[in-house]
Amino acid sequence: AFHSHKDLSDDIWLQPAGGSTPPRLITHFGRGAEAGWPRWSADGKTILTDAGKPGSNPRRAVVFTIEVDQNTGVTQKEKELPMEGFEDEATHVEWGGDGQSILVQSFRFPSQQTFYRLPRAGGTMMILFSFTSEQKVPGFGVFPAGQPVATVAPAPAGVMPSFRTGM
Numbered sequence: 780a781f782h783s784h785k786d787l788s789d790d791i792w793l794q795p796a797g798g799s800t801p802p803r804l805i806t807h808f809g810r811g812a813e814a815g816w817p818r819w820s821a822d823g824k825t826i827l828t829d830a831g832k833p834g835s836n837p838r839r840a841v842v843f844t845i846e847v848d849q850n851t852g853v854t855q856k857e858k859e860l861p862m863e864g865f866e867d868e869a870t871h872v873e874w875g876g877d878g879q880s881i882l883v884q885s886f887r888f889p890s891q892q893t894f895y896r897l898p899r900a901g902g903t904m905m906i907l908f909s910f911t912s913e914q915k916v917p918g919f920g921v922f923p924a925g926q927p928v929a930t931v932a933p934a935p936a937g938v939m940p941s942f943r944t945g946m
Contacts, residue, residue, distance in 0.1 A: 780792070780817035780826050781794070781802075781817065782817060785804075786804075788808075788809065789808055789809065789813055789830075789831075790806040790807065790809075790812070791806040791814055791826065791828055791857075793805045793847070805826075805854045806843070808830045808831060812830045815828045817845075818874055820874055820878065821874065822878070823847075825844050827843075827872055827881060828842075828843055828872065829869040830857075839868055840868050840870065841859055841860070841862060842859070842872055842897065842901075843857040844857070860900070862897060862902075863903045864904065865885070867885035867886060867891075868887065869884070870886050871919060872884070873919065879898070879899050880896050881897040881899060882907070884918065890911045891911060892909060892910050892911070892912050893906060894907040894930070918930070
């Protein structure tokens, strides 16, 4: 699975690892949606991504999953996960190390960065930590066991980078 702007889209495409067939479009977010990088679940059955919510004005990025049949390559339509009380802009998503949660990085204008834990099926989001930075931080990493989360954040003097971990 990969993100591409092929054919003027901003979507996720799927192609067998060996390249036996051409890539095929599996999402339909559309131009300007700014789909994030696809992330496979550990069991290989679900792709996770962030992308602009169709119909929102202005378009705001939220979290989607795509179910994939590993035997046939057949995919289900992307499904927006419910994110209760979430008003920010999702900027990066990763599977939690437990496989049952999703970690979401968000940005709220003008400078608030927040990291959340979301149940795999969506629902109530739990704040893990937050900080202020005028830059949209380019992502984070999750340890295989699920804790802690590592990201780049402003150092005490206000310059980048320093590394921060949180649960």
